[in-house]
Amino acid sequence: MEFSHLLNRKEFGSISNLGNVMSIEEALELLNSWVKNEKLVFHMKQVGHLMRAYAAAKMYDTETQYLWYLAGLLHDADWDQWPDEHCRKIIEELEARNQDPRLMKAIASHGPSYFGVEPESEMDKMLYAFDELSGFVHAYSLMRPQGYEEMEVKGVKKRLKDKGFAAQVSREDIADASERAEIPVEDLIQFVIDNQLRQV
Numbered sequence: 001m002e003f004s005h006l007l008n009r010k011e012f013g014s015i016s017n018l019g020n021v022m023s024i025e026e027a028l029e030l031l032n033s034w035v036k037n038e039k040l041v042f043h044m045k046q047v048g049h050l051m052r053a054y055a056a057a058k059m060y061d062t063e064t065q066y067l068w069y070l071a072g073l074l075h076d077a078d079w080d081q082w083p084d085e086h087c088r089k090i091i092e093e094l095e096a097r098n099q100d101p102r103l104m105k106a107i108a109s110h111g112p113s114y115f116g117v118e119p120e121s122e123m124d125k126m127l128y129a130f131d132e133l134s135g136f137v138h139a140y141s142l143m144r145p146q147g148y149e150e151m152e153v154k155g156v157k158k159r160l161k162d163k164g165f166a167a168q169v170s171r172e173d174i175a176d177a178s179e180r181a182e183i184p185v186e187d188l189i190q191f192v193i194d195n196q197l198r199q200v
Protein backbone atom coordinates (compact mmCIF):
# COMPACT_ATOMS: atom_id res chain seq x y z
CA MET A 1 0.00 0.00 0.00
CA GLU A 2 1.29 3.43 -0.88
CA PHE A 3 1.88 5.86 1.94
CA SER A 4 -0.68 8.60 2.24
CA HIS A 5 -0.66 12.07 3.80
CA LEU A 6 -4.43 12.37 3.46
CA LEU A 7 -5.92 13.86 6.59
CA ASN A 8 -9.37 12.35 5.98
CA ARG A 9 -11.15 15.02 7.94
CA LYS A 10 -12.79 18.36 7.32
CA GLU A 11 -13.15 19.90 10.76
CA PHE A 12 -10.20 21.38 12.59
CA GLY A 13 -10.05 22.73 16.11
CA SER A 14 -13.01 24.24 17.87
CA ILE A 15 -15.02 27.32 17.00
CA SER A 16 -14.90 28.26 20.70
CA ASN A 17 -11.18 28.94 20.27
CA LEU A 18 -11.64 31.62 17.60
CA GLY A 19 -9.22 34.44 18.29
CA ASN A 20 -7.04 32.22 20.47
CA VAL A 21 -3.48 32.47 19.19
CA MET A 22 -0.16 31.67 20.79
CA SER A 23 2.43 34.38 21.35
CA ILE A 24 5.39 34.76 19.03
CA GLU A 25 7.61 33.48 21.86
CA GLU A 26 5.54 30.32 22.18
CA ALA A 27 5.56 29.78 18.41
CA LEU A 28 9.34 30.18 18.20
CA GLU A 29 9.80 27.87 21.16
CA LEU A 30 7.72 25.24 19.37
CA LEU A 31 9.86 25.64 16.26
CA ASN A 32 13.05 25.47 18.30
CA SER A 33 12.09 22.22 19.93
CA TRP A 34 10.61 20.56 16.83
CA VAL A 35 12.78 21.74 13.95
CA LYS A 36 16.52 21.14 13.79
CA ASN A 37 16.84 22.01 10.11
CA GLU A 38 17.72 25.71 9.91
CA LYS A 39 16.73 25.94 6.26
CA LEU A 40 13.27 24.69 7.07
CA VAL A 41 12.92 27.24 9.88
CA PHE A 42 13.96 29.95 7.45
CA HIS A 43 11.44 28.70 4.87
CA MET A 44 8.64 28.93 7.44
CA LYS A 45 9.78 32.41 8.49
CA GLN A 46 9.76 33.47 4.85
CA VAL A 47 6.26 32.15 4.27
CA GLY A 48 5.03 33.72 7.52
CA HIS A 49 6.56 37.01 6.50
CA LEU A 50 4.87 36.90 3.10
CA MET A 51 1.53 36.01 4.66
CA ARG A 52 1.72 38.96 7.05
CA ALA A 53 2.87 41.30 4.27
CA TYR A 54 -0.05 40.22 2.11
CA ALA A 55 -2.59 40.68 4.92
CA ALA A 56 -1.05 44.10 5.63
CA ALA A 57 -1.25 45.06 1.95
CA LYS A 58 -4.94 44.15 2.10
CA MET A 59 -5.26 46.50 5.09
CA TYR A 60 -6.47 43.74 7.38
CA ASP A 61 -6.27 44.46 11.10
CA THR A 62 -3.21 43.47 13.13
CA GLU A 63 -4.92 40.40 14.66
CA THR A 64 -5.62 39.09 11.18
CA GLN A 65 -2.09 39.87 10.04
CA TYR A 66 -0.74 37.94 13.02
CA LEU A 67 -3.01 34.97 12.36
CA TRP A 68 -1.79 34.83 8.76
CA TYR A 69 1.79 35.12 9.97
CA LEU A 70 1.39 32.21 12.39
CA ALA A 71 -0.13 30.00 9.70
CA GLY A 72 2.97 30.56 7.58
CA LEU A 73 5.39 30.29 10.46
CA LEU A 74 4.08 26.92 11.65
CA HIS A 75 2.86 25.22 8.47
CA ASP A 76 5.80 22.78 8.13
CA ALA A 77 6.73 22.53 11.82
CA ASP A 78 6.42 18.73 11.85
CA TRP A 79 8.21 18.11 8.54
CA ASP A 80 11.70 17.81 10.01
CA GLN A 81 11.10 15.09 12.60
CA TRP A 82 7.88 13.47 11.43
CA PRO A 83 7.72 13.72 7.62
CA ASP A 84 5.29 10.78 7.46
CA GLU A 85 2.93 12.61 9.78
CA HIS A 86 3.09 15.96 7.96
CA CYS A 87 0.84 17.96 8.58
CA ARG A 88 -1.32 15.92 10.93
CA LYS A 89 1.15 16.23 13.79
CA ILE A 90 1.28 20.04 13.91
CA ILE A 91 -2.50 20.27 13.53
CA GLU A 92 -3.05 17.97 16.51
CA GLU A 93 -0.52 19.93 18.53
CA LEU A 94 -2.29 23.21 17.78
CA GLU A 95 -5.63 21.61 18.63
CA ALA A 96 -4.21 20.45 21.97
CA ARG A 97 -3.10 24.03 22.58
CA ASN A 98 -6.65 25.29 21.85
CA GLN A 99 -5.57 27.46 18.94
CA ASP A 100 -7.84 29.37 16.58
CA PRO A 101 -9.39 26.77 14.22
CA ARG A 102 -8.60 28.94 11.18
CA LEU A 103 -4.92 28.31 11.84
CA MET A 104 -5.24 24.53 11.62
CA LYS A 105 -7.57 24.74 8.63
CA ALA A 106 -5.07 26.85 6.69
CA ILE A 107 -2.23 24.46 7.52
CA ALA A 108 -4.40 21.45 6.62
CA SER A 109 -5.07 22.86 3.17
CA HIS A 110 -1.56 23.98 2.20
CA GLY A 111 -1.27 21.05 -0.21
CA PRO A 112 -4.71 19.89 -1.35
CA SER A 113 -3.35 17.09 -3.52
CA TYR A 114 -1.40 15.65 -0.58
CA PHE A 115 -3.67 16.32 2.39
CA GLY A 116 -7.04 16.13 0.67
CA VAL A 117 -8.31 19.34 2.24
CA GLU A 118 -9.55 22.16 0.01
CA PRO A 119 -8.26 25.70 0.60
CA GLU A 120 -11.41 27.78 1.15
CA SER A 121 -10.68 31.04 2.95
CA GLU A 122 -8.41 33.68 1.50
CA MET A 123 -5.84 32.81 4.16
CA ASP A 124 -5.94 29.13 3.13
CA LYS A 125 -5.46 30.04 -0.51
CA MET A 126 -2.62 32.46 0.08
CA LEU A 127 -0.71 29.99 2.27
CA TYR A 128 -0.97 27.44 -0.51
CA ALA A 129 0.08 30.05 -3.09
CA PHE A 130 3.07 31.42 -1.18
CA ASP A 131 4.42 28.10 0.10
CA GLU A 132 6.01 26.65 -3.04
CA LEU A 133 6.59 30.00 -4.71
CA SER A 134 8.53 31.41 -1.76
CA GLY A 135 10.85 28.40 -1.78
CA PHE A 136 11.25 28.59 -5.52
CA VAL A 137 12.12 32.28 -5.60
CA HIS A 138 14.54 31.71 -2.75
CA ALA A 139 16.25 28.89 -4.65
CA TYR A 140 16.51 31.22 -7.65
CA SER A 141 18.07 33.97 -5.50
CA LEU A 142 20.73 31.53 -4.31
CA MET A 143 21.86 30.76 -7.86
CA ARG A 144 22.04 34.43 -8.85
CA PRO A 145 25.35 36.17 -8.02
CA GLN A 146 23.36 39.30 -7.11
CA GLY A 147 20.75 37.39 -5.06
CA TYR A 148 17.44 39.20 -4.98
CA GLU A 149 18.85 42.41 -6.45
CA GLU A 150 17.16 43.35 -9.71
CA MET A 151 15.34 40.05 -9.79
CA GLU A 152 12.57 40.09 -12.38
CA VAL A 153 9.36 38.13 -12.84
CA LYS A 154 10.46 36.97 -16.25
CA GLY A 155 13.66 35.44 -14.81
CA VAL A 156 11.60 33.47 -12.29
CA LYS A 157 9.19 32.36 -15.02
CA LYS A 158 12.05 31.17 -17.15
CA ARG A 159 13.28 28.98 -14.29
CA LEU A 160 9.77 27.65 -13.76
CA LYS A 161 9.86 26.35 -17.32
CA ASP A 162 13.24 24.73 -16.69
CA LYS A 163 12.11 21.43 -15.19
CA GLY A 164 15.62 20.62 -14.01
CA PHE A 165 15.79 23.68 -11.76
CA ALA A 166 14.49 23.17 -8.20
CA ALA A 167 12.85 20.02 -9.51
CA GLN A 168 11.23 19.25 -6.15
CA VAL A 169 9.03 22.33 -6.46
CA SER A 170 5.75 21.32 -8.03
CA ARG A 171 4.90 23.52 -11.01
CA GLU A 172 1.40 22.04 -10.97
CA ASP A 173 0.87 23.23 -7.39
CA ILE A 174 2.06 26.73 -8.26
CA ALA A 175 -0.35 26.93 -11.21
CA ASP A 176 -3.19 25.38 -9.22
CA ALA A 177 -2.66 27.74 -6.27
CA SER A 178 -2.62 30.79 -8.54
CA GLU A 179 -5.87 29.64 -10.14
CA ARG A 180 -7.56 29.04 -6.81
CA ALA A 181 -6.41 32.40 -5.42
CA GLU A 182 -7.51 34.03 -8.69
CA ILE A 183 -4.22 35.89 -8.82
CA PRO A 184 -2.01 35.61 -11.91
CA VAL A 185 1.21 33.78 -11.16
CA GLU A 186 3.16 36.83 -12.40
CA ASP A 187 1.55 38.98 -9.70
CA LEU A 188 2.29 36.38 -7.04
CA ILE A 189 5.93 36.21 -8.15
CA GLN A 190 6.21 40.01 -8.08
CA PHE A 191 4.77 40.07 -4.57
CA VAL A 192 7.26 37.44 -3.43
CA ILE A 193 10.19 39.31 -5.00
CA ASP A 194 9.11 42.55 -3.33
CA ASN A 195 8.31 41.12 0.10
CA GLN A 196 10.42 38.04 0.65
CA LEU A 197 12.41 37.90 3.88
CA ARG A 198 16.00 37.83 2.72
CA GLN A 199 18.00 37.17 5.83
CA VAL A 200 17.94 34.57 8.55
Ligand SMILES: [Fe+2]
Nearest residue numbers: 075076110111
Ligand atom coordinates in the same frame (compact mmCIF):
# COMPACT_ATOMS: atom_id res chain seq x y z
FE1 LIG B 1 4.29 21.35 3.79
Ligand SMILES: [Fe+2]
Nearest residue numbers: 043075076131
Ligand atom coordinates in the same frame (compact mmCIF):
# COMPACT_ATOMS: atom_id res chain seq x y z
FE1 LIG C 1 6.28 24.82 3.14
